[in-house]
Amino acid sequence: MKFYITTPIYYVNSEPHIGSAYTTIVADIIARYKRFMGYDVFFLTGTDEHGQKVLQAAQQAGKDPQEFCDELAEKFKRLWKELKITNDYFIRTTDEMHMKTVQEFVAKMKENGDVYKGIYKGWYCVPCETFWNEDEVIKEGEERFCPECKRPVKWVEEENYFFRLSKYRDSLLKYYEEHPDFVEPDFRRNEMLKILEGGLKDLSITRTTFKWGVPMKDDPEHVIYVWVDALINYISAIGYGWNDEMFNKWWPADLHLIGKEINRFHSIIWPAMLMSVGLPLPKKVFAHGWLTVNGQKISKSLGNAIDPRFFVKRYGNDVVRYYLIRDIMFGKDGDFSEERLVHRLNSDLANDYGNLLHRITAMIKKYFNGRLPSPSAQEGFDSWLKERFFETKDAYHELMDSYRLTEALDKIWEFIADVNKYFNDTKPWILGKEGNMERLGTVLYNSLEAVFKVALMTLPVMPDTSEEVFRRVSFEEKPSKEHLENWGVLKPGSTVIHGEPLFKKIDAKDFKKVVETVSAEQNAITIDDFSKVDLRIAKVLEAEKVPNSRKLLRLIIDLGTEKRQIVAGIAEHYRPEELVGKLIVVVANLKPAKLMGIESQGMLLAAKSGDTLRLLTVDGEITPGAKVS
Numbered sequence: 001m002k003f004y005i006t007t008p009i010y011y012v013n014s015e016p017h018i019g020s021a022y023t024t025i026v027a028d029i030i031a032r033y034k035r036f037m038g039y040d041v042f043f044l045t046g047t048d049e050h051g052q053k054v055l056q057a058a059q060q061a062g063k064d065p066q067e068f069c070d071e072l073a074e075k076f077k078r079l080w081k082e083l084k085i086t087n088d089y090f091i092r093t094t095d096e097m098h099m100k101t102v103q104e105f106v107a108k109m110k111e112n113g114d115v116y117k118g119i120y121k122g123w124y125c126v127p128c129e130t131f132w133n134e135d136e137v138i139k140e141g142e143e144r145f146c147p148e149c150k151r152p153v154k155w156v157e158e159e160n161y162f163f164r165l166s167k168y169r170d171s172l173l174k175y176y177e178e179h180p181d182f183v184e185p186d187f188r189r190n191e192m193l194k195i196l197e198g199g200l201k202d203l204s205i206t207r208t209t210f211k212w213g214v215p216m217k218d219d220p221e222h223v224i225y226v227w228v229d230a231l232i233n234y235i236s237a238i239g240y241g242w243n244d245e246m247f248n249k250w251w252p253a254d255l256h257l258i259g260k261e262i263n264r265f266h267s268i269i270w271p272a273m274l275m276s277v278g279l280p281l282p283k284k285v286f287a288h289g290w291l292t293v294n295g296q297k298i299s300k301s302l303g304n305a306i307d308p309r310f311f312v313k314r315y316g317n318d319v320v321r322y323y324l325i326r327d328i329m330f331g332k333d334g335d336f337s338e339e340r341l342v343h344r345l346n347s348d349l350a351n352d353y354g355n356l357l358h359r360i361t362a363m364i365k366k367y368f369n370g371r372l373p374s375p376s377a378q379e380g381f382d383s384w385l386k387e388r389f390f391e392t393k394d395a396y397h398e399l400m401d402s403y404r405l406t407e408a409l410d411k412i413w414e415f416i417a418d419v420n421k422y423f424n425d426t427k428p429w430i431l432g433k434e435g436n437m438e439r440l441g442t443v444l445y446n447s448l449e450a451v452f453k454v455a456l457m458t459l460p461v462m463p464d465t466s467e468e469v470f471r472r473v474s475f476e477e478k479p480s481k482e483h484l485e486n487w488g489v490l491k492p493g494s495t496v497i498h499g500e501p502l503f504k505k506i507d508a509k510d511f512k513k514v515v516e517t518v519s520a521e522q523n524a525i526t527i528d529d530f531s532k533v534d535l536r537i538a539k540v541l542e543a544e545k546v547p548n549s550r551k552l553l554r555l556i557i558d559l560g561t562e563k564r565q566i567v568a569g570i571a572e573h574y575r576p577e578e579l580v581g582k583l584i585v586v587v588a589n590l591k592p593a594k595l596m597g598i599e600s601q602g603m604l605l606a607a608k609s610g611d612t613l614r615l616l617t618v619d620g621e622i623t624p625g626a627k628v629s
């Protein structure tokens with residue numbers, strides 16, 4: 001049984017962020033689950049390195065595009081290592097083998113009569129590398145914007161090769177009909193059906209105005225459209241055109257995992273390209289939602305991208321993975337929130353899961369010398385716990401197999417609540433006090449077996465934590481679905497380690513966000529907002545310490561037309577005599593306020609970094625009262 005799973009290949013226009021990590025983490029979870037279930041898995045990820053977007057980024061950085069791509073591809077690879085992603089291969093579209101495959105693929109489409117020359121006239125969005133028609137773009141006066149990312153589009157008019165996409169509309173519709181679960185979730189499938197029903201236009205698939213791409217085989221003036229180049233990665237990586245055996249083993253892909261904004265490319269254009277060369281279509285395209293900040297997509301260009309490493313360093317890799325899957329309904333959009341992450345860590349992981357294991361192993365240590373007791377006669381409550389496990393396990397498989405990952409974790413946590421209930425209601429601490437070792441042994445055995453089952457089921461999501469649980473319960477086999485099939489896998493008599501709690505809680509009073517995730521756009525103010533602040537140059541005429549205050553100085557300043565008194569918290573950084581004669585910047589229209597009983601009629605500006613504070617001043621002489629703008 002094989003399972004071939006892919007992520008989108010990411011543009012190397014900038015560094016990876018939590019959004020790109022999201023898809024890769026989800027793919028990793030699915031890959032790990034399938035391996036656990038006994039599948040032979042091929043998990044592919046990589047980088048999309050051609051096209052105008054990447055070329056422009058390289059030019060902006062003042063680098064040769066290949067050198068620029070090499071550096072960024074390395075960063076992606078390194079991040080995936082740090083996040084313990086278990087991809088089997090990393091493809092780069094600048095790989096020679098890939099480029100050759102792209103040329104051959106397009107040549108074959110041409111041979112089959114699906115590629116012809118024509119003139120393209122229309123709009124192009126460089127950030128999305130997408131062609132748009134006049135009736136698709138957003139119009140604001142003379143300006144035109146991309147309907148997908150809302151950024152300005154460019155007018156393109158050039159001789160291109162076209163792909164007869166329109167020809168495949170009916171075959172695609174038929175395919176959708178015959179394979180109702182080809183595209184998921186179903187609301188995404190419906191969006192694609194709408195597009196198909198509306199009709200398809202032929203697609204421009206080459207460009208001539210720049211060179212950063214794969215040249216057409218027999219017309220190298222044309223470079224192949226970056227999306228056509230990119231999509232072919234899914235087959236070039238596994239041997240199409242260069243290793244038939246490998247290709248036949250893995251193709252068709254079992255799952256293309258993507259973000260919703262690139263669904264049309266994967267669910268319409270890619271299948272049509274495959275039909276054109278006579279290859280079978282992928283079994284499923286799953287288009288998930290976006291991680292958002294205040295409802296906006298996290299992305300490089302909006303300036304709200306977050307480096308996942310900050311979170312991993314502060315909270316741990318497993319905690320970040322758990323949070324992303326549990327808190328954000330997989331498939332839908334969801335706001336990324338560090339507060340929610342901490343809440344999940346404290347309540348689900350530390351309280352519900354970690355603490356349960358801690359209590360069980362503490363009692364095994366105390367009453368059984370750290371050896372797992374044997375279970376004996378089973379009572380009703382014991383059978384209830386087992387029944388709950390088997391129900392959970394069945395639901396878990398069903399949900400994981402249909403990529404309902406969030407719901408799978410919900411089910412596991414319902415079971416954890418049941419194990420906690422079992423542990424609390426059987427009152428093992430009383431059994432211990434009473435010396436009822438037989439019953440105590442049974443309760444502790446069942447509780448630990450249940451936690452072991454949780455570790456098996458959460459292995460794809462939190463691999464390090466599960467490995468740690470396996471170590472503590474002396475489980476040394478390669479974990480697989482067989483260990484979930486039966487109750488009673490743990491061996492009585494084996495060593496049980498009572499270590500540190502699995503998860504460290506974050507105390508509310510210690511909680512300090514590692515990253516401020518407010519988008520640049522949300523923070524932006526208009527020029528009118530700025531001009532409300534009346535900034536003026538002032539000359540310091542007098543300065544003295546405010547009696548009984550460590551921090552405050554009282555200044556008399558000359559504002560050109562008037563003198564004013566201001567109070568400033570700078571006494572720890574400046575001596576009064578240093579200030580006299582200085583030209584400083586003040587907010588002249590601030591409402592007066594009293595500090596230590598003294599009225600302050602304005603505020604001076606200073607820059608602070610750590611313990612250092614420096615006043616803002618001007619670069620030379622200027623009359624006091626001069627406006628700053």
Ligand SMILES: Nc1ncnc2c1ncn2[C@@H]1O[C@H](COP(=O)(O)OP(=O)(O)OP(=O)(O)O)[C@@H](O)[C@H]1O
Binds near residue numbers: 013259291299
């Ligand atoms: N906010 C996000 N939420 C979920 N997935 C995301 C997010 N941002 C990027 N991705 C994943 O990365 C893919 C797009 O990668 P891309 O390199 O275009 O990132 P980007 O940050 O959106 O780029 P840019 O801001 O430059 O347009 C998506 O299809 C999805 O798989």
Ligand SMILES: [Zn+2]
Binds near residue numbers: 128130146
């Ligand atoms: Zn766009």
